[in-house]
Amino acid sequence: MxxxxxxxxxxxxxxxxxxxxxxxxxxxxxxxxxxxxxxxxxxxxxxxxxxxxxxxxxxxxxxxxxxxxxxxxxxxxxxxxxxxxxxxxxxxxxxxxxxxxxxxxxxxxxxxxxxxxxxxxxxxxxxxxxxxxxxxxxxxxxxxxxxxxxxxxxxxxxxxxxxxxLGHELAEMYRDIKLYIQPEEHLESAKFKVITPDGKELDIKFDNEKNYIRLDEIKDLDFHLFLESELGSRRVDKGEEPIHIKNMKEFELIDFEPNTDSGNLRWYTKGVIMKNLIKRYTEDSLIDFGAILVDTPIMYTVKNDKLTAQTARFPARTYWVESGNDRYLLRFAGDFLQFDMLSNMNLKPQYFPLRLYEWEQYDFRREQEGELSGLRRLRGFVMPDFHTLCKDLDSAIVEFKNQYKLDRKLEEDLGIKSNLIFRTTQDFYEQNKDWIIELINSEGKPALLELWEDRYYYFILKFERTVLSAQDKSATLATIQIDVESSLEYIEQDGKKRQKYNIKFEDTDGKVKHPVILHNSPTGGLERILWGLIEIAERDIDTCVPGFKAWLSPVQIRVLTISEEQNEYGNKIMEELNQRGFRADLDDRDESLGKKIRRAEVDWIPYTIIVGGKEEENETISIRKRLIGEKFGAKKSTSKQINNISLEDLIEMLNEDTKGFPKYKLPKPFRKFSTKVYFRK
RNA sequence: GCCUCUGUAACUCAGUUCGUAGAGUGACAGAUUCGUAAUCUGUUUGCCGGGGGUUCAACUCCCCCCAGGGGCUCCA
Missing domain, CATH: 3.50.80.10 (D-tyrosyl-tRNA(Tyr) deacylase)
Known part of the structure; x- marks a missing residue:
């Protein structure tokens, strides 16, 4: 201008x-x-x-x-x-x-x-x-x-x-305007309730400052804290750094990367191991569940109207890439290309429910600077994304219940403890409360329910599993949505036809129908899983032994020698364990046993093997098994001692402990302390 | 985007009213050869985030930038 x-x-x-x-x-x-x-x-x-x-x-x-x-x-x-x-x-x-x-x-x-x-x-x-x-x-x-x-x-x-x-201060100006399709405005008319496991509905009330008033019927303090965080009640500003940031750095899992945009992180070896384990495990579970796999590009054109109708809703949060004479956007979810692909398929009635899984590495959302936070909220992140086409709403509900169980199992296996939220319309809740309450009942704890007067979003039901951090901040991990809109040819918005994906099939009755789509991020974003695991461990740090489950720990077994004389024997055991598919390292430093044990403790190692003269002579090992997630023992002990067993006994224990979970090798330079590579130290 | 705090040794951090930096950990060397959460002694390390300014003098005061945290907003 x-x-x-x-x-x-x-x-x-x-x-x-x-x-x-x-x-x-x-x-x-x-x-x-x-x-x-x-x-x-x-x-x-x-x-x-x-x-x-x-x-x-x-x-x-x-x-x-x-x-x-x-x-x-x-x-x-x-x-x-x-x-x-x-x-x-x-x-x-x-x-x-x-x-x-x-x-x-x-x-x-x-x-x-x-x-x-x-x-x-x-x-x-x-x-x-x-x-x-x-x-x-x-x-x-x-x-x-x-x-x-x-x-x-x-x-x-x-x-x-x-x-x-004119040549004054504002005589020349430049503005870049990105097409912005605003979502329909709606009034804040949502009501909140707590549903108890026996199906009782408790209305949530707010005081004049919109703070949630604690319900007398709920005794669990953590549940109140979860509600306070979710309902945006004003909390005392602690101004503290989230605890997981220290861990992610000290464990050398993930780190900030100063040479790129904020919120795009650098992964170190141990972080990559955990990432790949979670990836493989989720993928295996999804295949067992019946999913098919795809991978779609991370950037795409803006010249496709069907895509633009969806992507132009968040122009301020989009990364743009220019190449030649075209520009592309970096995906902020995988839905767009997956749905476009589905709309071009000849879907047959016998396909349903059609389950499509993609490990989205990466998704990009240019969040505002102040919104970024460690591993909880990022600009570039990895998300397992799972979409299911269902013939109709009834079969979508059946599928929802199955996927609910799937997500719950995945979280349990990872070691995530979560709270539940159901968000839906009043009508949908009235018609479906029986099975929703049944699901809540099966968890044995209350759930938060948000009820809208009308449907404002593409989904008629959104289910979330949220984790409460060490500093009482709640964030969503797994989420399942029942989408009744995306498959349509178009919807009406502000009196205008807005294109949707037009995903359709010809049913056995000869009619062309649009499937109902379940969106499911079965574990939630990968970085956020690590956030959750660390925050959950740190939340209970005064009463429970922190750690990752054995299958997921970057180092599963650490071999400690009492003196240097046993280094050879220790090395043999360590090598044997690695050959058998476990991640074992050897602390071969010339340090006291006490010091080595302390190091294994702060590294959250699930199995610590101690070999001294006695063990070498008898060809046995002694084990400290870390009681991850359990209450501390007397004198704040973290482990159970098992003396003088054979290596085969240990391997049997490990097999039992990691049964059904994927394996991943520990890179060789990480196997010995004397040659270990550090990124930060 | 707005408000706010932080940035000092490889790591974690201290540094008063401007007077050119200190502790612990680590690493290294020596001693110790050790049985379940830190063995002892010694040595080592600094563009005090970057740039500019004020001053005789700046880690310290001011301005700008970069990076990280927290809050508001937001969360497809």
């Missing part, structure tokens, strides 16, 4: 085969004119009405910035005077700041008129759609409606023009 004194545009000759009809040969505007040069990009022609509205709003904002600028400077100067006064009185150190001055007379910070001028050269990603030429007239029209005198210059012509840039 250029703020100009007077503007003149002469129409010369057609520049395109079908230029915009425009009778006048000369546009002459006198006074203080804001000239907005406009490029219409690839995605914008999805809906020229929306993009024109956004454009007009941005121009209005610009006008406001210009007109309010002298006032802003005046305010700023008051602050500076105050600051300087403090320095004079020696209340503050430093040197006085200079007052700001307006470049031009304040009368000139005014916009009388607007000229909207199509200017292709602002973008590499121009729209080739003929509708692009509607945008400038629409913007001018919208501004005119708001009482701002506006004109537009014709599209598709060679033109000569004269502008006279």
């Amino acid at each position: 250029i703020h100009s004194k007077d503007v003149e545009v002469h129409k010369n000759k057609e520049a395109t085969t079908n230029p915009q009809e425009f009778e006048k040969d000369l546009i002459k505007m006198e006074g203080l004119v804001l000239v907005a040069f406009v490029s219409v990009e690839d995605q914008d022609t999805y809906d020229t009405e929306i993009i024109a509205k956004q454009g007009a709003e941005v121009i209005e904002d610009a006008i406001l910035s210009i007109t309010s600028f002298p006032d802003k400077i005046r305010q700023k100067n008051e602050e500076i005077r105050e600051y300087n006064r403090k320095i004079e009185k020696e209340e503050k150190k430093g040197k006085p700041r200079k007052l700001k001055e307006l470049i031009l007379d304040r009368e000139l910070y005014r916009v009388d008129k607007v000229l909207v001028y199509p200017w292709a050269h602002l973008s590499k990603f121009l729209s080739s759609d003929p509708r692009a030429m509607d945008v400038c007239p629409r913007i001018a029209g919208l501004l005119q409606e708001k009482g701002i005198e506006s004109a537009y210059s014709p599209f598709g012509w060679y033109k000569s023009f004269k502008i006279n840039c």
